[in-house]
Amino acid sequence: MGVIQGDQMVLNIGPQHPSTHGVLRLEVMTDGEIVSKITPHLGYLHRCFEKHSENVTYEQVIPYTDRCDYLASMNSNFGYVVAMEELMDIKVCERVEYVRVIMAELNRIASHLLGVGAYGLDVGAFTPFVHMLRDRERILDIFEYTCGARLLYNYMWVGGVSHDLPKDFKKICFKFLDYFEPKIDEYNQLLTYNKIFVERTADVGVLPADVAISYGVSGTNLRASGVKWDVRKEEPYSIYDRFDFDIPIGEAKFGTLGDCFDRYWVRILEMKESIKIVRQALKEIPEGDIFETMPKKIRPPKGSIYRRTESPRGDLGYYIESDGSPVPTRVKMRSPAFTALSCLDEISQGWMMSDVLCILGSLDIVLGEIDR
């Protein structure tokens, strides 16, 4: 007895499809409604970040890094400036370090809010999305208050930040955190423990730890598979070693370890950890001059560096090669969302068409970062 097999059909999802979170085309081979192979086609949002970087000076690269991961621009900036400062051997002052950590963690919350909210939207829950965007708006207001921009900040500069914090920043930030912390419980009631949502996501698209590691998946997607790996803890950059926070990992809450629900749940838990970090940083932040360590001219010595940081999407690395001129020879960005997308084919084989969008949403990819 052979296997009864119908005709294979090729189905295109995208490039303009709301569930692909940007402009991504998925070429899906389907057998009836069962998916047998997925080929992602990239490049619809390609903006030549790396080639552009070879033609502009070091400080001009920073607005381009904003546009890579546009949901977490602060973290994109952070990775670049951390690498640059190590290359130039700059030790920035304490206040700058604290400001950067606060901004990066607030942006992580904002990014996870959108990721989690849009995931609810993918599986058909509209209300949580609206609630989460409302709270994300408050974080963006804080950013606007600090640096004038709401999405693409160009805030962290090599050796400093562009604006000092406003005088009452502590107050408004604590106010936001006090407002936001109970809201997470509200999201849990609205979406997380909703039986329909749980049934839709638990046991779906299981990403085992060994597969995740072999594909180079990092960040929340890797931690959801039960691997306790966070660059903030393993290779602490900036001042992350001073803060007391946990790394939430997947715990198979409703289904198998590493399923879509775990990936969702780790993001929710991570928001709580980010709140913890911001609170500690706000309490300890010292006074200081943010422009103290900013170099007049950015001319790194000959050499190259690779430094990685933890962005909301995962392990974000920058490789910078310098020949001593004010223009970089090469800037390479290691994109965490790219590796997350690469494992989509493996984990969605055998699932139904509608589950593919559920799995894709749980990976929380940003196409701006994949295509660069």
Added chain:
Amino acid sequence: MSKYFTNIYDTVNTLWTGMRITFRHMMNIKKDNVTLQYPEERWPRPERDIGFELEDYNVIRTRLHVDIDDCIGCFRCEKACPVDCIKIDTIKAGRGEDIPEVAHTGETSNGTKKGFVVSRFTIDMSECCYCNLCTYPCPEECIFMVGGPHSSKHPIDYEFSEVDRNDLIYQFAKKLTPKQRNDLQQPKEKAKA
């Protein structure tokens, strides 16, 4: 069988919990309302209560404006722009000399003597990425984002639009007729000869 009914119970129960939150928000609609009816209402702009003492902090990123009378033609903003949306041309003139024919003043408001007549200063706002990098190197602080601390020089304007894309290329330099341009370039050629 019992699982079947538990499932139904869980579904209805969790849905009810969610609906209760939604309902509570509907009841508190006056208090919790976050939507602004945009053209009638505007969100508060950060310039109002920014709380900075330093005057040179301009946190708002709106629209670039140039006080051309203060511009000395040093090209620093053009060099700083990552997308090359600023284009400047200059013609050499006597240092600190007024040229009334083209309404050129010899000194900036800071008292710096100008050595050039800026014959072209265009900013293509359709290309501008609002990164604010050009405003920092300016020695005369004549290029700035409008609003905020600069409200006295130029009112805030973040809702500008044009019908044609080419109209977004704003010219800040004073218009020179071909004859005036020729006259300005003449002395230099004479000196060479």
